[in-house]
Amino acid sequence: MRDSRTANFKEFEARGWTAQAKTYGELSGQITSRFAEALLDAAGVRHGDRVLDVATGPGYVAERAEARGAVPVGVDLAEGMVAEARRNHPELEFMVADAEKLPLEDSRFDAVVGNFVINHLPQPERGVAEAVRVLTAGGHVAFSAWQRPDRMLILGLIGEAIEAAGVEEDERAAGIPPGPDGYRFADEAEFRGLLEGAGLVEVAVEPVELVQRIADAAELWRGFLGGSVRGSTFLRAQPDAVQARIREALDTVVEPYRAGDVLAVPVAANVASGRKK
Numbered sequence: 063m064r065d066s067r068t069a070n071f072k073e074f075e076a077r078g079w080t081a082q083a084k085t086y087g088e089l090s091g092q093i094t095s096r097f098a099e100a101l102l103d104a105a106g107v108r109h110g111d112r113v114l115d116v117a118t119g120p121g122y123v124a125e126r127a128e129a130r131g132a133v134p135v136g137v138d139l140a141e142g143m144v145a146e147a148r149r150n151h152p153e154l155e156f157m158v159a160d161a162e163k164l165p166l167e168d169s170r171f172d173a174v175v176g177n178f179v180i181n182h183l184p185q186p187e188r189g190v191a192e193a194v195r196v197l198t199a200g201g202h203v204a205f206s207a208w209q210r211p212d213r214m215l216i217l218g219l220i221g222e223a224i225e226a227a228g229v230e231e232d233e234r235a236a237g238i239p240p241g242p243d244g245y246r247f248a249d250e251a252e253f254r255g256l257l258e259g260a261g262l263v264e265v266a267v268e269p270v271e272l273v274q275r276i277a278d279a280a281e282l283w284r285g286f287l288g289g290s291v292r293g294s295t296f297l298r299a300q301p302d303a304v305q306a307r308i309r310e311a312l313d314t315v316v317e318p319y320r321a322g323d324v325l326a327v328p329v330a331a332n333v334a335s336g337r338k339k
Contacts, residue, residue, distance in 0.1 A: 089285020
């Protein structure tokens, strides 16, 4: 991706996640935080480890790392997310930083983790290279990435509703700048190749599958609008009548996942890890 396009996308994401910082935890944060332990396990995080949490958001993974007795530092491109993390965890260290150009010294950390950041990076190879650079010899890296929408149904159901409403998903028309393929690392071979290409050894890619309980379609709709950037931008760009059509379709497409009084929605991700020689 060319530098100007990369900058435009990063600025779009930084603004978007800052705007979502207060509402992210209503649904998206509830889901992503459930993968924190698997991510820390994959990186072998233990008491006393120095841990870098890339794209920390409100600080969920950093908080879990501290609970293990580790010493975390959280970084995020979005100033609003860093402010939220500092508000939630004033005892921890957080800073605004770009995952592809970390303002941190070499070999500072025993582990580097990134919960659902790799799919947002215009140049993920650079992001992994930076993670390796700041890692001590023998330290571990771990990243998570969503599986495709037919497995990660929080996203899949919104997509089904858009399709059922007869709406064409045109991101350019919605004012979304060109960005990375959000599902590139749903492919285990791609994810493995990314880490091996950075010189990591003992690379493993493990699927993690959960079920998220959601009250109803209205909670899913609100949570998606308040906890995504590209997706919510697309929906908000639609005329009111089109949004209403999509919202109405969502009531129908969620019904197969009803379990009594709630929706039981499958979510799935890949967690990839490797060790620095």
